[in-house]
Amino acid sequence: MNFRMMTILRELMAARSPLTSDYLANINQVTSRTTREDVKLLDAVLSKNGAGVESIRGTGYKLVIDDDQNFRKYLQDVLQEEAEYETSIPSLPEERTAYLIKRLLLAEGYLKLDDLADEMHISKSTIQNDLKNAKKILNNYDITLEGRPNYGLKATGSEVKLRFCMAEYIFDRSEEVGESLLNSQLSSLAKEDLSSIWKIIMNQIKENGITLSDIAINNLFIHIAIAYQRIKNGYHVSLYNKELDDILDKKEFEVARKIVERVEGRLNVTFPQTEIAYIAIHLLGTKMINQTSVEIEQVVEDDVYQVVMTALDRIENKLRLGIKQDQELIISLGLHLKPAINRYKYGMNIRNPMLEDIKTSYPLAFEAGIIAGLALEDHTGAKIDENEIGYLALHIGAAIERQKIKTGPKRCLVVCASGMGSARLLFYKLKSQFGEKLNVVDTTEYYKLNAASFHNIDFVVSSIPIQEELPVPVIVVNTILGDADLKKIEGFVIDNKQSIYDYFRKEQMFLNQNFETKEEVLEFLADKLAERGLVEETFLEAVYEREAVAPTAFGNLVAVPHPITPQSNQTFLAFCTLRKPVLWGEKRVQFVCLLSVEKNSTADLQSMYDLLGTVIDDASLVQKLLKVQSYEEFIDLLVQ
Template identity: 55%
Template sequence: MLNPRLTAILRELMRAKSAITGEDLASIIQVTSRTVRNDMKELDSVLARKGGGIKSIRGIGYELVIQEDHLFKEFLQIHFQNENGASPATPLDRLRYLMKRLLLADGYLKIEDLADELYISKSTIQNDFRDVKKMLEGYGITFEARPGYGMRLIGDEVKLRFCMAEFIFNRNDYRGYLAENEISIIPLDKMQGIKEIILDQIKEYSVSLSDVALDNLVIHMAIAFRRIGNGNHVSLPPEELTDVIKTREYKVAEKIISKLETKLMCFFPKVEVAYIAMHLLGTRMTAHLSADESEPQNETTRITIQILEEIEKELNSGILDDKELVIALSLHLKPAINRFKYGMNIRNPMLSEIKLNYPVAFEAGIIASRVLKRETGITINDDEIGYLALHIGAALERKEMNVVPKRCLVVCASGIGSARLLSYKLQSKFGARIEIVGTTEYYKLKEYPFQLIDFVVSTIPIRDSLPVPVIEVNTFLGEGDLQRVQFVLKDQSEQSFEYITEELVFLQEKFNSRESTLQFFYQKLLNLGLVDESFLDSVLEREAISPTSFGNLVAIPHPISPLSDTTFLAMCTLQKPIDWGGKRAQFICLLSVEKNSTQDLQKMYDLLGTVVDDGAKVQLLLKSKTYKEFIKFLFE
């Protein structure tokens, strides 16, 4: 099987959209180019027996090739399953193991015994415990040490259970815990029994749950079953208990608990029934809008409209009047407010992908979180912000679908057959966003009425100056050709370039922390008169809510609300990656939006999105030595 470094290289090759150089791989994995060359030979040798291989293209880089799809997929499934089941070796793996071990311990644990389990020294595990302690502090959980016995966890029972849900179960599948070091909470057949009972009762009472919410409820009920069996019960303030008992969800919880008591042969006190009802209150979703819910009213709707007004004010997103979004957000916020009212968490298995693929929508989610804090006093976490971003992202996509198509003229020198093939491929790829108004030969081009078209796609070089953009492509449209057409469809080169100036682009800098990088930006912007003294504090306040690192070595810091008199982008590349809130960052783009701006900034956000999503582009930007070179790669 593959060692961790070869596995990391394979992941990067699978993720890359085109060939990736050995130098870029060395930078990402933090090894030398020579090591990458040696690793490539070894990786190619292994994959050759598993239906794949490595193709080395001189001057371009390495590509993953797959000869036998079925054999290669089988290898991946076995390899990554085995990798997940391996005994803890890295500090992060040991941290997860120790968290699970401590949370599931019925009594005291000794450090010496844990060190023996992990085959590490006592000093190493003591270092690991410092990280464990920090992690637990986020849940308000501490250690209780007793000489001769060891240590155990103490804290509020509800918080202990939430912590168990986070660390014991795989985020995507509650069955995943069975493969992880044999640390389990209850047998799988009992988990399945709990799920079946819940499904029966929510169907009977017409309570609709998402798949994630359903698994979340199963997990929490399994944890409750184990904790009650060990004599640990939740406690609720009398007024909270009274409020919950009045709800319809409490009746559903009573039926679920009654069935569980018979099946699992246990007893759930009244307060535990209320605890399950709280989960139902915090996870309820509506699959089909009923007459009384199709237009949510009152407080939740008011807060939703406040959120959308704030998003429109800061991002000028054009989604303020999206009625579907108003309904979806209102229905989502009802259970979300209940979750945070009762101090409950909900995990978001899609969070990383949302932050990476929908950075603008996630930023809108951050704005929504500030409005919720102001209007209700509730502070929501990244997981919940991610769910809000999904609704907002859908609205942004709907807006894009309503865009007027760009009119395109195709120029092809090799005949009408090739011209039609090119036209059909363009129409197939871009659909309603593009309208092919006709095809023509080069010699007839100057006679064409350019007021009827927005751009030209040509398979031959056009040296004459034309009043519309010209995109030179191959007849068979490669990936690079498609990206150039996509670029013109979004008008990025015209509408984003104005926000970037040479005096705000800094290349190959040497900073070792997020704070020193932001301080550098702040000083430069202050000296140029672009910001005032409050700017840095506002940027740090935004970082405190959720780090602005989006993956692919990119971070996009910005103030928590618009502060400057103009919209601008300040960009910086670093010689080495730095830690940016738990992710590595090497390309930093500081964004500042004009106060009370009425400009449509979506094209600029789209440009930033393409950078976040394109690791190869980031590597080119990081290598740039001059402003001219940097801009060429940025808009290529």
């Protein structure tokens, strides 16, 4: 079975609905005709091993399993074959790029381009293209490729950055904690030595009452294994004296020293003091939480709390998610950011094996994570990468889900200037008008407002203007409520979601376009929107600014570009489908949905975000949308 057939099998196994030959062709970067031949061959192989590929007319291909036991046994053989194939000859451009990075990072000296091309069974021109991609990635770690005539290329950069890049590219991010190193042929450590390191780490963090996530433990484990290999080869990290002094008196340094002492005893190698300091940085800022219910002040220091609230303010201003007062979110973000801020201080990165899944499954939370990341950049002065944004998005995603399942009536506080009599009149009028949909928690006079609690209050109804800034919206009404007053309140009481189809306009849909690059697509859409007076000159620049933070391609051939801050006077979507995919960051994209949210919008856009999430996640739907020829067909598919 060749590599393309393996890829097709993997896609069919993961798919929830049939996949078209076009989709599979795009994944393998071949023609539909070649894909049909590959599927035919795959079906012939599978038919001897308890399965087959069924072709459903007008829909696509589907995996059918007749003998589960026989098929499982065959899969084990395939996975072994795939692993051997992947370690020898990478096939797709991104795989070749990753392979080049691995080779350059692990090489003791220079590597010749001709030798690498022969090794990978590709032409000189192909490897030069792959090398451009490799250079871009290495540049993110401040690693450059030094060329020397007749010798070749060599990766050069600070020891710390070289190690970070190794942690990212030499060890598989998708494997379980510790597994990638235990199974890696690149490690010169025996399996029992690695198991010992793992036990040493676990014992020490347990003995010293340090709480680390699985990912943080995995990072520490990989860090120590790489440090061992690099120290053995004569490479050491360095720290400024002041930074070193800051760490030496921390409790975490003592824990790191104990871990290192035991590792040294096991591996017969000496770790310099600076290496111990870097291990301590992995532990800095962690905190043990014993209580099931805690006050924010107990677990989140004031400076971190301020960063969290700034980030949540920005998220609320731009996305209107209604999660700013979520106490669980404030605590979880605070606990995450304390060690994160320490890592940035010392220039350390963190690996996130769930990153692609987070981007695909929680695009809205990831977008909120980017806004939080930019607030964090302002605070730390350090560039926040996608891995970190992914972790922020997980916390925010949990808060979005909590918000969705909140039930019960809206809660309001009534404020009146003309005495409790008129306040009670307002109270009873609201109760009779909205019944169980609205819970009037309390009534108060204006002068007592500063003593009122706004915990669990959704909005304030007041018969006089309130100058003070309150943490919730204020609706100013007449003491004797009229129809206009009731309508204003109704907007807050009843979730008034706009129909998603209000955002799908025929004049903002551009089907079967022919472009070569991401830039061509974005410029085309920006020009069309400007012609309609929907956007201004700064729009495209704001879209590129957002792309610079993290490409908006979410996999499944879909990208959802948008400006980094709201730029338009109304919320709208614009769609563009392409005849062939273009490269968007490191992913191929054929379905582009440009999103623009109204400046200072208070509308509930959750239904729109939910639909976009559904499209991003459904490969079969995307393939059908790519084939439609008219606006009417497009809408019919979405309605179905």
